[in-house]
Amino acid sequence: MFAEILVAALLVISGVFALVGSYGLIKLPDLMTRLHAPTKASTLGVGGALIASMLHAIVWRNEVSWHELLITLFLFLTAPITANFIAKAHMADKLKSGDLPPTGTDRDWATLDLSEEPVQPVMTPPGQPGRPS
Amino acid sequence: MLRKFLPHPGLSALLILTWLLLVNDFKWGSLVFAAILSVAIPLLTAPYWPDRPMVKNWLAAAEFMLIVIYDIVKSNITVALIVLFKPKSQIQPLWVTVPLDLRTPEAITVLAGTITMTPGTVTADMSADGRALLVHCLDATDADAIRDDIKSRYETRLMRIFE
Numbered sequence: 176m177f178a179e180i181l182v183a184a185l186l187v188i189s190g191v192f193a194l195v196g197s198y199g200l201i202k203l204p205d206l207m208t209r210l211h212a213p214t215k216a217s218t219l220g221v222g223g224a225l226i227a228s229m230l231h232a233i234v235w236r237n238e239v240s241w242h243e244l245l246i247t248l249f250l251f252l253t254a255p256i257t258a259n260f261i262a263k264a265h266m267a268d269k270l271k272s273g274d275l276p277p278t279g280t281d282r283d284w285a286t287l288d289l290s291e292e293p294v295q296p297v298m299t300p301p302g303q304p305g306r307p308s
Numbered sequence: 309m310l311r312k313f314l315p316h317p318g319l320s321a322l323l324i325l326t327w328l329l330l331v332n333d334f335k336w337g338s339l340v341f342a343a344i345l346s347v348a349i350p351l352l353t354a355p356y357w358p359d360r361p362m363v364k365n366w367l368a369a370a371e372f373m374l375i376v377i378y379d380i381v382k383s384n385i386t387v388a389l390i391v392l393f394k395p396k397s398q399i400q401p402l403w404v405t406v407p408l409d410l411r412t413p414e415a416i417t418v419l420a421g422t423i424t425m426t427p428g429t430v431t432a433d434m435s436a437d438g439r440a441l442l443v444h445c446l447d448a449t450d451a452d453a454i455r456d457d458i459k460s461r462y463e464t465r466l467m468r469i470f471e
Contacts, residue, residue: 202391202396208401215380219380244329245326245329255420255421255422259430262432266432276405276451280437284434284435284442292436294438
């Protein structure tokens with residue numbers, strides 16, 4: 176009984192957050208602010224549903240289900256990267272250096288920097304093409 | 309020799325664990341397949357990821373994860389309240405420059421991801437010399453307070469974990 180109430184409450188909470196995240200897409204004025212609604216509000220939306228699902232598996236089927244943990248992990252890995260790529264695409268398309276605060280360093284923001292110098296810190300060495308040795 | 313076949317031991321262990329969790333049930337056959345994957349994938353991706361991520365302090369890493377999970381829950385509620393109750397005309401977006409003390413690519417990536425997942429902020433870009441992050445705030449007026457908050461709450465902890 177207690178577990179039923181808990182699962183139901185989690186599902187309702189997650190539904191509310193998912194709804195608010197979608198409503199944010201309509202309400203907020205421009206792309207950069209719209210980016211905030213789905214990256215944040217939906218994290219808890221999905222998270223609540225996943226915890227409810229794990230709890231349901233433990234209580235009613237007497238087994239531990241691990242898929243939910245993986246979904247959480249993949250979500251946390253992909254959400255910031257997606258947001259970052261959308262923001263960078265928006266910067267490259269619509270914004271100029273004047274619209275943004277100064278970097279406070281010698282070079283401009285990476286998306287707007289058109290010089291031939293490589294972006295630091297360098298992660299991938301130039302290397303040889305072809306099969307890895 | 310071992311270094312050649314297992315360029316990323318941590319990644320290999322994570323791949324085995326991920327595969328077993330995907331199967332959702334322990335079978336010896338899936339363990340063998342997980343072992344094959346855990347050797348093949350790091351070998352194929354090694355040219356793109358020459359260094360190893362250096363986690364020097366696992367206790368600090370665990371503390372950091374707990375803090376981030378707490379902040380994610382808090383940020384969900386904050387953003388939901390802004391979306392629901394704040395009139396459109398009163399929402400004030402703001403760009404903030406956060407100078408970086410972190411130098412390793414892995415640490416900067418974790419910091420950028422953390423900023424995106426936490427209260428009202430999204431990481432948009434990094435300066436081309438890797439010494440500053442561009443952060444967008446949903447609703448804020450004080451850029452300095454946000455910068456100091458990010459630096460003291462997340463960056464000092466990441467310094468202890470990675471550097």
